[in-house]
Amino acid sequence: xxxxxxxxxxxxxxxxxxxxxxxxxxxxxxxxxxxxxxxxxxxxxxxxxxxxxxxxxxxxxxxxxxxxxxxxxxxxxxxxxxxxxxxxxxxxxxxxxxxxxxxxxxxxxxxxxxxxxxxxxxxxxxxxxxxxxxxxxxxxxxxxxxxxxxxxxxxxxxxxxxxxxxxxxxxxxxxxxxxxxxxxxxxxxxxxxxxxxxxxxxxxxxxxxxxxxxxxxxxxxxxxxxxxxxxxxxxxxxxxxxxxxxxxxxxxxxxxxxxxxxxxxxxxxxxxxxxxxxxxxxxxxxxxxxxxxxxxxxxxxxxxxxxxxxxxxxxxxxxxxxxxxxxxxxxxxxxxxxxxxxxxxxxxxxxxxxxxxxxxxxxxxxxxxxxxxxxxxxxxxxxxxxxxxxxxxxxxxxxxxxxxxxxxxxxxxxxxxxxxxxxxxxxxxxxxxxxxxxxxxxxxxxxxxxxxxxxxxxxxxxxxxxxxxxxxxxxxxxxxxxxxxxxxxxxxxxxxxxxxxxxxxxxxxxxxxxxxxxxxxxxxxxxxxxxxxxxxxxxxxxxxxxxxxxxxxxxxxxxxxxxxxxxxxxxxxxxxxxxxxxxxxxxxxxxxxxxxxx
Ligand code: GTP
Numbered sequence: 001x002x003x004x005x006x007x008x009x010x011x012x013x014x015x016x017x018x019x020x021x022x023x024x025x026x027x028x029x030x031x032x033x034x035x036x037x038x039x040x041x042x043x044x045x046x047x048x049x050x051x052x053x054x055x056x057x058x059x060x061x062x063x064x065x066x067x068x069x070x071x072x073x074x075x076x077x078x079x080x081x082x083x084x085x086x087x088x089x090x091x092x093x094x095x096x097x098x099x100x101x102x103x104x105x106x107x108x109x110x111x112x113x114x115x116x117x118x119x120x121x122x123x124x125x126x127x128x129x130x131x132x133x134x135x136x137x138x139x140x141x142x143x144x145x146x147x148x149x150x151x152x153x154x155x156x157x158x159x160x161x162x163x164x165x166x167x168x169x170x171x172x173x174x175x176x177x178x179x180x181x182x183x184x185x186x187x188x189x190x191x192x193x194x195x196x197x198x199x200x201x202x203x204x205x206x207x208x209x210x211x212x213x214x215x216x217x218x219x220x221x222x223x224x225x226x227x228x229x230x231x232x233x234x235x236x237x238x239x240x241x242x243x244x245x246x247x248x249x250x251x252x253x254x255x256x257x258x259x260x261x262x263x264x265x266x267x268x269x270x271x272x273x274x275x276x277x278x279x280x281x282x283x284x285x286x287x288x289x290x291x292x293x294x295x296x297x298x299x300x301x302x303x304x305x306x307x308x309x310x311x312x313x314x315x316x317x318x319x320x321x322x323x324x325x326x327x328x329x330x331x332x333x334x335x336x337x338x339x340x341x342x343x344x345x346x347x348x349x350x351x352x353x354x355x356x357x358x359x360x361x362x363x364x365x366x367x368x369x370x371x372x373x374x375x376x377x378x379x380x381x382x383x384x385x386x387x388x389x390x391x392x393x394x395x396x397x398x399x400x401x402x403x404x405x406x407x408x409x410x411x412x413x414x415x416x417x418x419x420x421x422x423x424x425x426x427x428x429x430x431x432x433x434x435x436x437x438x439x440x441x442x443x444x445x446x447x448x449x450x451x452x453x454x455x456x457x458x459x460x461x462x463x464x465x466x467x468x469x470x471x472x473x474x475x476x477x478x479x480x481x482x483x484x485x486x487x488x489x490x491x492x493x494x495x496x497x498x499x500x501x502x503x504x505x506x507x508x509x510x511x512x513x514x515x516x517x518x519x520x521x522x523x524x525x526x527x528x529x530x531x532x533x534x535x536x537x538x539x540x541x542x543x544x545x546x547x548x549x550x551x552x553x554x555x556x557x558x559x560x561x562x563x564x565x566x567x568x569x570x571x572x573x574x575x576x577x578x579x580x581x582x583x584x585x586x587x588x589x590x591x592x593x594x595x596x597x598x
């Protein structure tokens with residue numbers, strides 16, 4: 001199709017502002033969905049995504065639309081993931097577009113994620129136009145939100161579309177706006193091929209499926225292609241588009257969006273941001289913006305039943321096939337036995353992987369508290385990447401430890417600013433900016449150690465602001481810091497899986513709080529259980545779980561057998577997630593107790 005009749009656009013929104021619902025409406029309105037499919041949120045593919053209501057993978061759908069000007073258009077809707085862990089994928093998806101719909105919940109207004117994404121879109125010269133969604137809600141205040149968008153983001157809202165994705169209001173206005181406001185793509189169809197990968201995933205029948213935006217030239221079946229960052233060469237087996245079902249096409253040319261299948265075996269070989277060119281007659285240089293994404297948060301995953309080690313490894317390998325950002329390597333813990341140290345982009349990414357392992361692969365896990373990656377310089381001048389407390393050398397061998405910092409923007413209503421500032425200070429933050437966005441909304445920008453964020457920052461933030469704060473962050477740099485290893489001893493033995501890296505000034509407090517929390521989580525057992533926290537050889541806190549065999553049925557009086565059975569079942573279920581460590585049984589909660597410490 002003529003480039004003039006193509007529109008590539010994205011929807012950007014804060015989480016829950018209605019992006020997926022609106023995308024479904026657009027699919028419906030252009031006849032892309034069958035009746036049966038209308039019931040589901042089509043773009044959110046995985047069961048897990050639907051359940052949690054978040055979008056993990058970006059996707060692209062081709063919609064055929066006859067506009068009011070009587071012409072036929074192809075609208076490529078490129079979906080973006082809506083969470084801070086996936087910022088890089090969002091940036092690549094946006095760079096495949098010429099325009100973006102900015103969906104703002106008309107009852108809630110502009111949130112942190114709205115801003116982060118909208119700035120990214122503006123940086124990439126996208127035409128951004130606002131859609132005020134959820135106008136059906138009694139609490140919707142489109143006029144107030146319209147002003148807020150103008151004031152905060154600085155874009156014209158005079159022709160913002162008022163919509164309700166839920167009730168199907170404003171949908172045709174949105175389609176018309178896409179045609180009239182989003183610029184048509186450019187690019188020379190006869191130039192050497194440059195196509196940007198903005199998503200890729202593994203399919204067990206076809207191998208890796210690449211989603212791409214062709215920027216220059218064209219690609220078709222049989223072409224020999226080369227991926228410029230990884231250097232791999234392949235023969236194209238199929239090109240096409242999702243409309244929304246996969247449909248093969250003769251070729252994809254400059255300006256178009258679609259899929260390429262080329263016998264690639266693992267997603268690692270088709271990285272997001274890489275450029276596809278032809279093996280013979282290649283482009284001079286790759287498209288700008290390619291970045292390697294690196295895991296920033298690590299956690300140990302151990303099978304509860306050590307016989308499931310192989311099953312866990314197989315499951316991790318399968319997940320990795322589809323997720324180049326996730327890493328794992330074998331790890332051996334004295335306490336937990338054989339397991340894996342896994343790397344994730346962030347906390348959400350971690351939760352998703354853990355949940356998929358248990359749900360889809362049926363492996364029961366004990367997970368250790370998340371940690372960030374530290375850069376350690378030893379006295380011998382070696383530079384180590386430390387991903388767990390156990391990898392930290394003894395104090396006398398450490399010259400310098402550096403920890404990752406992030407730049408966090410927090411949006412809060414006025415009344416909570418004080419509480420948020422206190423929290424940031426407590427978390428070792430350095431203030432960068434405090435700005436009134438409107439009379440009642442404040443943006444607080446802090447440099448914060450990622451270490452503090454992975455612990456409980458987000459939960460604390462939500463609770464002190466009664467859920468009104470929104471948070472977005474980006475990685476800044478590594479900074480020297482006074483960090484120490486905090487050990488936990490159970491009946492005198494160090495349990496390696498419980499060791500932590502903490503800031504020296506907080507070690508005392510964290511140690512004390514940690515042992516008292518663990519006491520709550522460790523059930524009474526036949527022997528007394530002593531819990532100690534120590535830095536080096538110095539014990540800084542202690543608590544004891546008294547010996548007592550807990551008979552949960554003691555309080556049921558005779559006769560009530562169903563009640564008794566229920567209690568026993570409950571006890572059994574609670575037991576499942578226990579791991580025998582020496583003579584003591586530790587529940588999963590004990591391993592994550594640090595997350596409950598302020
Ligand atoms: P993420 O995928 O998590 O980024 O969320 P999203 O922005 O895609 O939001 P989603 O479409 O999942 O909608 C979030 C919630 O808002 C759902 O419960 C929707 O049913 C609801 N919702 C979406 N649009 C409207 C609307 O126009 N009116 C009302 N009342 N509710 C809506």
